[in-house]
Amino acid sequence: MLALFPEGFEEAERGDEFVLSAYTDAGGEARMSAVFGAVAAKDVPAGWEERWKHFHRPVRAGRLWIVPPWERAPQHADSITIDPGRAFGTGAHPTTRLCLELVSELEPGSLLDVGCGSGVIAIAAAKLGFAPVVGLDRDPHAIEAARANAAANGFELDFRRVDARLDALPNADAAVANISEELVAAVAPRLSCGLLVTSGYFEPHVPRLPGFRAVGRRRLDGWAADLHAPE
Numbered sequence: 393m394l395a396l397f398p399e400g401f402e403e404a405e406r407g408d409e410f411v412l413s414a415y416t417d418a419g420g421e422a423r424m425s426a427v428f429g430a431v432a433a434k435d436v437p438a439g440w441e442e443r444w445k446h447f448h449r450p451v452r453a454g455r456l457w458i459v460p461p462w463e464r465a466p467q468h469a470d471s472i473t474i475d476p477g478r479a480f481g482t483g484a485h486p487t488t489r490l491c492l493e494l495v496s497e498l499e500p501g502s503l504l505d506v507g508c509g510s511g512v513i514a515i516a517a518a519k520l521g522f523a524p525v526v527g528l529d530r531d532p533h534a535i536e537a538a539r540a541n542a543a544a545n546g547f548e549l550d551f552r553r554v555d556a557r558l559d560a561l562p563n564a565d566a567a568v569a570n571i572s573e574e575l576v577a578a579v580a581p582r583l584s585c586g587l588l589v590t591s592g593y594f595e596p597h598v599p600r601l602p603g604f605r606a607v608g609r610r611r612l613d614g615w616a617a618d619l620h621a622p623e
C-alpha cells in the first residue's frame with residue numbers, strides 16, 4: 393500500500409473484515425482497481441492531507457514534552473520537536489511514553505535505540521544528556537525522518553539503517569527497544585548493554601529475556617514497558 397499510495401492509506405477492522413482505504417486521486421483509483429480488482433470510491437472533503445495534524449498534539453513523556461513543528465511547547469517546559477513524516481513516532485503512543493518515562497530515570501550514558509522510527513526516543517535521550525546516542529531502523533523513511541528531526545533539535549546523532557535481527561548491534565550503557573513482542577525476544581539476546589528498556593506489547597505479555605532479569609515495569613492504556621538488568 394505504501395508503494396501504491398504514498399499519499400496516505402488507512403487500515404481498519406470491521407467485524408470479520410479488514411478494510412484498506414487509500415486516500416488518492418483518479419489515477420490512484422485506477423491503480424487500486426488494477427491491483428485489488430473491485431474497489432469502492434467516494435469523495436472526501438478537500439484538505440484531508442493535513443487533517444491528521446489535528447490529532448498530533450504536544451504530549452508529555454517522562455521529563456520532556458514532545459511537540460509537532462506546527463504546535464508550541466507549554467511555557468518553560470523542556471521539549472523536543474518531532475515531525476514523524478512517514479515514520480512511526482509522534483511520541484504520543486503509550487509505548488513511547490512509557491519507554492521515555494523509564495529512560496528519564498536512568499543515569500545518562502551511551503544509548504542505543506533499536507527501532508528508532510522518527511527518532512523520538514533517541515532525540516529525547518540526547519536532550520536528557522545521554523551520549524553518544526545511536527538509533528537503528530530497517531525502514532529508510534525512519535532513518536530520513538530521524539536525521540531531519542535530530543537536526544531540527546540541534547543534535548547530530550548516529551542513525552543507521554540496520555536489520556536488528558541480522559546485523560551487528562553496537563554496545564551501549566542503555567538500550568531501548570520499542571518494537572514488538574516477537575522482535576524484543578529476537579533482538580534482546582543480541583544486545584550487549586547495562587540496562588534494557590523494552591516495549592511494543594500489551595500488559596498481559598511479560599517478556600522473559602535470556603541473560604536479563606526484570607527490574608521495573610510501567611503500564612499505560614493496556615500497554616506495558618519493562619526495564620531489565622543483566623543477570
Ligand SMILES: C[S@@+](CC[C@H](N)C(=O)[O-])C[C@H]1O[C@@H](n2cnc3c(N)ncnc32)[C@H](O)[C@@H]1O
Pocket residue numbers: 479480481482483485487488506507508509510511512513528529530531534554555556557570571575592
Ligand atoms: C513501534 S515503532 C517505534 C518507533 C519509535 N521508537 C517510537 O517509540 O515511536 C518500531 C520501529 O521498529 C522498526 N523495525 C521493525 N523491525 C525492525 C528490524 N528488524 N530492525 C530494525 N528496525 C525494525 C520499524 O520500522 C519501526 O520504525
